[in-house]
Amino acid sequence: MNSSSFCFYSILVTSNIVHMARSFGRFLKGVQSFTSLPVMRTQLIHPPTCISPRSALRTMVALPLPFFSKPRDFSLPNSSWGPEMLRLYNHYNSLTEVEAEGGEKQEGPWQRLPSYNRSLKYAKGGLYLSKIIQSKARLFTRNMRNPGAAFEYVLFVNKEEQRCVCIFQAGYLLEGPPGYVHGGAIATMIDTVTGTHASQLSEAVMTANLNINYRSPIPLGSTVLIESSLEVREGRKTFVSCKVTSTNGSKMHTEATALFLSVNVSNLLLGA
Ligand SMILES: CCCCC/C=C\C/C=C\C/C=C\C/C=C\CCCC(=O)SCCNC(=O)CCNC(=O)[C@H](O)C(C)(C)COP(=O)(O)OP(=O)(O)OC[C@H]1O[C@@H](n2cnc3c(N)ncnc32)[C@H](O)[C@@H]1OP(=O)(O)O
Numbered sequence: 523m524n525s526s527s528f529c530f531y532s533i534l535v536t537s538n539i540v541h542m543a544r545s546f547g548r549f550l551k552g553v554q555s556f557t558s559l560p561v562m563r564t565q566l567i568h569p570p571t572c573i574s575p576r577s578a579l580r581t582m583v584a585l586p587l588p589f590f591s592k593p594r595d596f597s598l599p600n601s602s603w604g605p606e607m608l609r610l611y612n613h614y615n616s617l618t619e620v621e622a623e624g625g626e627k628q629e630g631p632w633q634r635l636p637s638y639n640r641s642l643k644y645a646k647g648g649l650y651l652s653k654i655i656q657s658k659a660r661l662f663t664r665n666m667r668n669p670g671a672a673f674e675y676v677l678f679v680n681k682e683e684q685r686c687v688c689i690f691q692a693g694y695l696l697e698g699p700p701g702y703v704h705g706g707a708i709a710t711m712i713d714t715v716t717g718t719h720a721s722q723l724s725e726a727v728m729t730a731n732l733n734i735n736y737r738s739p740i741p742l743g744s745t746v747l748i749e750s751s752l753e754v755r756e757g758r759k760t761f762v763s764c765k766v767t768s769t770n771g772s773k774m775h776t777e778a779t780a781l782f783l784s785v786n787v788s789n790l791l792l793g794a
Contacts, residue, residue: 597637597677602670603691606745606769610689614678632687635677635718639664663714671695673707675748677715679722684752686719690766691745702739709734711748712764712778719750720760720782727760727782734778745769758784 666672674691698704753761766776
């Protein structure tokens with residue numbers, strides 16, 4: 523190797539090391555700013571000194587609270603919610619608490635599910651995609667700039683009845699046929715509701731099958747109810763049925779059935 527090629531080789535090695543150090547720094551920063559599933563936040567006991575992808579994953583589920591900024595809960599009312607959306611929200615929200623005999627508050631049959639604008643930062647693909655894409659990955663139903671422009675929704679789950687109800691207000695960006703909601707947007711909401719419901723009933727799930735019958739169009743800007751019910755669970759399989767109706771139940775807009783399969787979260791996240 524002559525001196526110029528040695529020099530070139532040294533620069534290459536050095537720049538690779540710098541690149542790796544920067545990537546590692548960004549990775550650590552990313553790990554620290556991991557802000558989604560709050561249930562996964564527990565106290566850090568011993569911070570690891572060397573992080574492999576697998577131990578990084580373990581670290582992500584054990585980061586100390588000070589590293590997290592409080593994520594915004596998108597399932598709370600905002601100024602874009604119409605009267606019907608608010609009325610139904612208040613109705614189901616009132617069922618999340620009941621008064622016991624002594625007058626103290628107790629958990630009611632329904633539970634409101636909070637909702638954030640991103641899923642796990644290091645989901646499958648994220649590890650292999652460019653850092654730019656990875657750091658920008660967002661749950662698309664929760665990333666519209668203007669409140670009320672697209673998907674406004676809140677989910678309530680009733681574990682005893684194995685039922686989930688979503689109040690959905692369809693914004694103006696979701697137009698398909700003139701004046702009505704796009705079928706893909708409806709499918710997105712059905713997948714979201716049934717998928718969230720199935721993941722409440724089991725663990726992490728992936729949609730394996732989704733069948734949809736569109737019965738009557740949903741007027742753009744209207745509020746509808748999306749109800750998901752457990753049909754049966756068989757091992758890794760969760761079968762759910764779903765209907766989208768007008769808020770008074772008089773009009774059937776959409777019917778669907780879905781199959782979800784439980785998946786191993788570590789494999790999913792690490793791309794195994
Ligand atoms: C970290 C969390 C990640 C999960 C997040 C999900 C929800 C979290 C909750 C809240 C988050 C907020 C919002 C949620 C929003 C939306 C949720 C939507 C979720 C999705 O939008 S997700 C994207 C679309 N989804 C896919 O991208 C899946 C691609 N696909 C696969 O990744 C595989 O295909 C997989 C994993 C499905 C199965 O693969 P696999 O290898 O594990 O299982 P295998 O193939 O062996 O099948 C085992 C048994 O299921 C039967 N079976 C399989 N597929 C079938 C089918 N289609 N119809 C009828 N039966 C079927 C077989 O026949 C066999 O049956 P048997 O055992 O009886 O022989």
